Amino acid sequence: ITSGLTFLTSVWIFRLLGPDRFGAFAVLMAVLSLCQLLASGGTRYMLLRFVPEAVKEGGAQEGARLLTKAAVDRTVMLALVAVPLWLFSDLVAEIGLGRPELARYLSLLPLLLAPPLYADILAAGLIALFRQPTVRSAEVANKIVFACALLLLPAWSDPLYGVFASWVAGWCIGILWLAMDASRQGLLRWPAWSGKQAMPRWVRFSGTAYALTLISFVLGRELDILLLTRLGIPSEGVAQYA
Numbered sequence: 001i002t003s004g005l006t007f008l009t010s011v012w013i014f015r016l017l018g019p020d021r022f023g024a025f026a027v028l029m030a031v032l033s034l035c036q037l038l039a040s041g042g043t044r045y046m047l048l049r050f051v052p053e054a055v056k057e058g059g060a061q062e063g064a065r066l067l068t069k070a071a072v073d074r075t076v077m078l079a080l081v082a083v084p085l086w087l088f089s090d091l092v093a094e095i096g097l098g099r100p101e102l103a104r105y106l107s108l109l110p111l112l113l114a115p116p117l118y119a120d121i122l123a124a125g126l127i128a129l130f131r132q133p134t135v136r137s138a139e140v141a142n143k144i145v146f147a148c149a150l151l152l153l154p155a156w157s158d159p160l161y162g163v164f165a166s167w168v169a170g171w172c173i174g175i176l177w178l179a180m181d182a183s184r185q186g187l188l189r190w191p192a193w194s195g196k197q198a199m200p201r202w203v204r205f206s207g208t209a210y211a212l213t214l215i216s217f218v219l220g221r222e223l224d225i226l227l228l229t230r231l232g233i234p235s236e237g238v239a240q241y242a
Contacts, residue, residue, distance in 0.1 A: 002140055005147050012150055012153070016159050021159065022235075022242070023237070024105070028106070031109060032112055033217075040077070040120070040210070042210030044124045046205050050066055050202060051066055063129070067182075070121050085113075098229065099229060105164075108164060115171035122178035122187075141174060145173045225241065225242060
């Protein structure tokens with residue numbers, strides 16, 4: 001279902017944006033992917049690895065402590081990535097991308113960056129507790145809301161803003177969907193911080209996962225788009241590649 005909706009929404013977005021704007025959209029999504037990667041800090045893999053163990057040893061309270069630790073770490077990383085992007089969007093657009101006209105969109109990327117990062121924490125915690133159906137249904141709800149909101153794109157004077165608003169709306173619904181089940185599983189309770197500390201293991205594991213994820217990004221398509229953009233390839237060419 002999510003693959004089908006992704007295909008349909010991609011065609012709809014391209015038809016409304018046209019090649020030039022879709023090329024700009026592809027560049028912005030590549031920047032967003034890089035920012036998400038930098039802000040992730042390997043916490044997803046740490047949660048998948050240690051939540052079952054934590055819940056087995058200390059119950060839902062210990063799982064909530066680990067989830068809170070991941071949320072705090074991700075908030076710090078998010079601030080480190082988002083604040084410079086928000087304050088220096090002109091420099092990033094001109095020097096980093098060679099596209100000064102994208103500065104007004106780059107300043108909005110922090111708003112798009114936060115929801116997927118926190119949804120990912122909830123999803124990883126639920127997957128670790130064998131709640132995969134909830135995570136998949138949340139993805140479907142996200143995509144449906146995103147697709148429905150995209151129907152309003154013709155009403156926007158700048159369709160890119162409409163895509164951004166649809167993105168945020170879809171992720172907010174996904175977060176609410178995940179949060180309801182996470183609350184039932186006891187992962188959203190306020191944790192007690194006395195107890196066995198496993199911070200060094202968590203840090204080592206998440207750090208290794210983070211390094212490997214960065215390598216994966218270097219070998220992936222998003223970096224190609226950013227390089228093509230910086231080399232001055234026209235937006236239509238970037239759109240064709242994307």
